[in-house]
Structures are given as C-alpha cells and as structure tokens.
Amino acid sequence: MAIFKSIGFGKKPQAAATSAPQAPKPEEHELVLHADTTQMDAEVREMYRDAREAAQDAQEEARENPHREFTIGKPFALGFTVTLGVLVALVFGDMIGQLSTILMYVVAALFIALGLDPVVRWLERHGVKRALGIGIVFVGFILIIGGILAIVIPMIGNQIAQLVSSAPEIVRNLTSEQWYKDINERFGEFVDFNALLKMGQDFIGKPSNWASVAGGVWQAGLGIANGLTAGLIVLILSLYFLSSLRTIKRGFYSVVPRSGRAKVIDITEQVTKSVGGYVNGMVVLALVNATLGFIMMTIVGVPFAGLVAVGVFLLALIPLIGSVLATVLVSAIALFNSPITALVAAIYYLIYMQLESYLLTPKIMNRVVSVPGSLVVIGALAGGTLLGLLGALIAIPVTAAVLMIIKQVWIPRQDAR
Structure with a gap:
C-alpha cells in the first residue's frame, strides 16, 4: 500500500490538478446576443424578464435532476405514433402546396410590414402615438407607390407604343451598322441574323402577338385583374400585420414554454429587426x-x-x-x-x-x-x-x-x- 501511495494510487486526486476547464454555459456564450428590451413594449418586456428567470430555474433543476435516458417501453404505441405523425406531415405538405399562392401573399405582406415597422417605431420615439404613426406611414407608403405608378405607367405605355412604331427603323439602322455587317460576314453561315431580326421586328410590330403570348386578350385582361387583386390583398394584409405586429408576436411568445420563451424572444426580435x-x-x-x-x-x-x-x-x-x-x-x-x-x-x-x-x-x-x-x-x-x-x-x-x-x-x- 505504501508503494501504491508513493506513485499516486490509494489517495484521492486533487481537484485543482485534474479538473478540466469548464465549458461556458450556452446562455453565456460569446455568440449569444440578447434582444434589446428598450425596443419592446411593456407587456413583452415583462414577459421576457419572467422568461429569463424561468430559464434560470429550469437550468438549476436540470442540473439537480438529470434527464433519464430514452427507452422504448411500448414499441407498438411508438410505431403507431410515428406512422400517424408521418401521415399528418404528408397531409400538411399537400395543404401547403395547394395554399402556395396565399402563402406568397402572406409572406410578401409580412415583409412589407416588417419594412415599415422601423419607421413607425422611429415616429414613436419622437412622441407620435403608434396608431397615428401607422396611419401616417401606411398612407405615405400608398401615396409613394401611387405616385411612382402614375409616373411610370404612362411613360411605359408611351415607350411601348414608340417601340412598336419604331421597330422597323431600329432594325434598318442596326443592319446598316458596320459591326453588325462584320458579325454577319463571319458567323452568317451558322446563324441567320437577318431572319432573327425579321422575326423580332414582326413580333414587336404586331401587338396581337403580345396578346397571344399572354394567352389572348381575355387572358391578358384576367392577368392584369388578378395582379391588381393580389396587390390589393397584399396591401390589406400589410396594414393588418403592421397594426397588429406586437399582438402577433406576443401571441407567438405565449404558446412557447415559459422556460424556453426567453431564447425564442431573443431570436425573434433580432430576426424581425434584421428583416425590416x-x-x-x-x-x-x-x-x-x-x-x-x-x-x-x-x-x-x-x-x-x-x-x-x-x-x-x-x-x-x-x-x-x-x-x-x-x-x-x-x-x-x-x-x-x-x-x-x-x-x-x-x-x-x-x-x-x-x-x-x-x-x-x-x-x-x-x-x-x-x-x-x-x-x-x-x-x-x-x-x-x-x-x-x-x-x-x-x-x-x-x-x-x-x-x-x-x-x-x-x-x-x-x-x-
């Protein structure tokens, strides 16, 4: 026994000498960034502080009572649950595919709302109430879009008409250019550039061809009507999202378990700020x-x-x-x-x-x-x-x-x- 003690056996190792440096806690990691509480409303701020305390309590409880290892006690029940989950996932995926257009409207409206929300918050910081700020920002947004369309649409219409009327002259001028003649001489035996230009001239010069590409005049009219309807839906959804953005986020936070709510608030607040x-x-x-x-x-x-x-x-x-x-x-x-x-x-x-x-x-x-x-x-x-x-x-x-x-x-x- 004395021999064993002399070489280190038979006695307790010193903790300071053998213990490895402890890894930092996930919440204290250098990459972890917390949400800015000054950007939150009072209810979310209180919810966030309560969730931080709950997360600390959950960590202490987890250290005192480690989780048990996963064991399969009822394989039949487990298999039935997994199969049911797969079926639900397939049905849900099919529903997502059928609702893809509506989901695109929602995503577009949400992005517009998140883009306008920083302006609303800026007005709030300067003493404007949120409801009034939302009205100012949204009306200003509509006026800007309407003004741009009022300027751009007539210009586009005039230039399209000019393009149709001047297409023959453009083609004639192009074929008379020296660089075009050089290219035609070198590669004309492989590609008939004159025929391609003639096809383009015929297509541009006949507006009926444009309608045929769009599926006819009726289909083109339906496409314009659908585009206007989609724009109106996106605008209405944007106004709804902008006015109820805080309520939506509070509702989302409420369905998350209290112990993990702080992390969800951290990530969500940073993501919404970045998207805006x-x-x-x-x-x-x-x-x-x-x-x-x-x-x-x-x-x-x-x-x-x-x-x-x-x-x-x-x-x-x-x-x-x-x-x-x-x-x-x-x-x-x-x-x-x-x-x-x-x-x-x-x-x-x-x-x-x-x-x-x-x-x-x-x-x-x-x-x-x-x-x-x-x-x-x-x-x-x-x-x-x-x-x-x-x-x-x-x-x-x-x-x-x-x-x-x-x-x-x-x-x-x-x-x-």
Whole structure:
C-alpha cells in the first residue's frame, strides 16, 4: 500500500490538478446576443424578464435532476405514433402546396410590414402615438407607390407604343451598322441574323402577338385583374400585420414554454429587426441603382431609358445577381443605339457594382444582415426555385435567420458539452 501511495494510487486526486476547464454555459456564450428590451413594449418586456428567470430555474433543476435516458417501453404505441405523425406531415405538405399562392401573399405582406415597422417605431420615439404613426406611414407608403405608378405607367405605355412604331427603323439602322455587317460576314453561315431580326421586328410590330403570348386578350385582361387583386390583398394584409405586429408576436411568445420563451424572444426580435432593415436597405439600393442608371442612359442615349430603368429597379431587388442581370439588360438594349453606347453602359455598371459592393452595401446592409456570399448564391437559387422571384427576394433574410439560430443556439450547446 505504501508503494501504491508513493506513485499516486490509494489517495484521492486533487481537484485543482485534474479538473478540466469548464465549458461556458450556452446562455453565456460569446455568440449569444440578447434582444434589446428598450425596443419592446411593456407587456413583452415583462414577459421576457419572467422568461429569463424561468430559464434560470429550469437550468438549476436540470442540473439537480438529470434527464433519464430514452427507452422504448411500448414499441407498438411508438410505431403507431410515428406512422400517424408521418401521415399528418404528408397531409400538411399537400395543404401547403395547394395554399402556395396565399402563402406568397402572406409572406410578401409580412415583409412589407416588417419594412415599415422601423419607421413607425422611429415616429414613436419622437412622441407620435403608434396608431397615428401607422396611419401616417401606411398612407405615405400608398401615396409613394401611387405616385411612382402614375409616373411610370404612362411613360411605359408611351415607350411601348414608340417601340412598336419604331421597330422597323431600329432594325434598318442596326443592319446598316458596320459591326453588325462584320458579325454577319463571319458567323452568317451558322446563324441567320437577318431572319432573327425579321422575326423580332414582326413580333414587336404586331401587338396581337403580345396578346397571344399572354394567352389572348381575355387572358391578358384576367392577368392584369388578378395582379391588381393580389396587390390589393397584399396591401390589406400589410396594414393588418403592421397594426397588429406586437399582438402577433406576443401571441407567438405565449404558446412557447415559459422556460424556453426567453431564447425564442431573443431570436425573434433580432430576426424581425434584421428583416425590416434588410427590406428597407434593398429598396434603397434598388432605387439608387435605377435612378443613377436612368441618368446615365439618358446621357449616353440608351433607347427607352425609362422603361429599362423600371426593369433595372425590379432586377436590383434580387440579391447578388440582380445588378449583373441589370448590366446585361442595359448593355443589350444599348446595342440598338451603337456598340460604343453599349460599351459605355457596361463600363458604367462595372464601376457602379464595385461602388455598390464596397461602399453602399456595407453602409446600408451590413448593420442588419451579414451573410457569406456563397450562402447568398445558394439561398437565392433555392428560394427562386421554390417560390420564384419572391423566394429570391427573401433568400438573404431567411438565410440570415438560419445562421443566427445556428450561432446562438446550436453552437453554444455544442461548446457546452
């Protein structure tokens, strides 16, 4: 026994010498960020404080009474429950597929509401009551949209009519250009450029062809009516979401268990704040892109500058690839004027994209969302495949929300093990 003691056996090890450094608690992890209580209303603030206390009590109880290991006591009941759950999931998935249009309306309205909510909160901080602030912001939003449409729609109509009437002249001018003749001489044996231009001229010059693409005049009229109806539904839902956003969040928090409610409030408040800032930032960037592009196109003589600027604004709303698509669109339209015009437009957009990436986007967007570029591309492709243009628009905030949950929930738990 003396020999064993001399080499360390037979005596209790010293705790200070053998104990490993304890991992930080998940709630104290450096990646965990808590919600700003000053941005909450009184009820949510009280709910949040109560939930923080409940979470601490639950952690102490979990340390004193560890959970038992999972055992299968009734395999038949377990199998029946799993099968029933799978059937419910299949029925739920089918319902989601059938309600996809309505869900797109809801998502679009929710994004508009979250984009307008920061303005309402700013008015509240300056002494305006929330109800009055909602009215001011929503009426201002409708007036801005209506004013833009009142300016853009007649301009688009005039330029479309001008495009139809001037299509033959545009084609004649294009075929007389030296660069077109050179391309036709080199590649004319492979591609009949004259036939392609004739087809485009016939299509543009006959408005009946446009109606046939839309499925006929009746179908085109139905499409316009459906678009107006969808816009009205989204506006009504946006007003509802904006006026009851706090109530909706409180109701959502209430159905979460009290011990886990604080974490849900932390994540939800940060996500909604990020989405609101993201929506505002994307609209500002797209508006700057379209406005500066319109000025450039007017100066260098790009045909139908107003119509193209509207397309640039819509494309610029698409994350990451929107500016590239806008560059291709403007350069292609500028070719109808001259190759020099197309080259100037392409150079302008190459310079603008650099300024947007390194100057405008960091100042406007990085304060609200920060997502790696590779994940932006993957998210935009996945969102566009699932939900079209709306899916591409919401790709960044959804990806940012997933990353936020991983950083603040999953990684701290893994580090605490």
